[in-house]
Amino acid sequence: MSMKIFAIILVSIGVQTHSTNMVENPTSKLLLFDFRTAAGLNGWSEQSDTVRSAGRSKATFDLYRMQTAPQSAILFTLLNPLPNGACFAGVRVPTQLNLAGYHHVVFSCKTTGNATTYKIVLRHNGLNDEPYPTYEQKFQVENNSETVVKLPLLKFQPYYRGKIIPDGPALNAKNITSFGIQVAGGVYEHFKQSGLSSFEVDQIWADN
Secondary structure (H helix, E strand, O other): OOHHHHHHHHHHHHOOOOOEEOOOOOOOEEEEEEOOOOOOOOOOEEOOHHHOOOOOOEEEEEEEEEOOEEEEEEEEEEEOOOOOOOOEEEEEEEEEEOOOOOOEEEEEEEEEEOOOEEEEEEEEOOOOOOOOOEEEEEEEOOOOOEEEEEEEHHHOEEEEOOEEOOOOOOOOOOOEEEEEEEEEOOOOOOOOOOEEEEEEEEEEEEEO
16 A cells, blocks of 8 residues: 555544534543634524514624634624513524533633523534424523533423423434524513623533
8 A cells, every 4th residue: 555545544534524523432522613713603693583573683693803812702692572571692503513422511601791691502413493493501691700601411401482392302412403502581481681792702612
């Protein structure tokens, strides 16, 4: 076997794209999104209540560059509730993530504004739109300070339009095909939120 062919084989074995993570023997940490080195946010798109005719909220997602700190990504949201309190704003990206063997989604975030409850929204098996459920987990933040968030994968629960599905199917962690960050008004919750907020994050990873 020539050295050239051998080199090609080695490169082929080692190739792994960011969008496809096939984990046979997971390491202690798997980087899912690294906004510190991202050249752009291609693939990320707004997913707010304006997808419905009565929706009035807004989200934008941009890279945040400063000379005095590493690059990060920042989500700006405006929650504009309907009379019943219904509203949501966020972003999502199509993915192909195999998180089998991992136990948590982990990140550190900084927030400002009115919102103190956010959520991560996952979809699986290519079922990325209605009428299929989302898989959601909420977390609390402390505004104007850094919050470390560690979300157990087993606690992502199925929802449809903000309502939990008590007997819905479990999240397939081997085939996560959409990842989103969202803030909501809390129409079916004990909390209510509205107004302007920002959410800054530099990395998101999975750990076990």
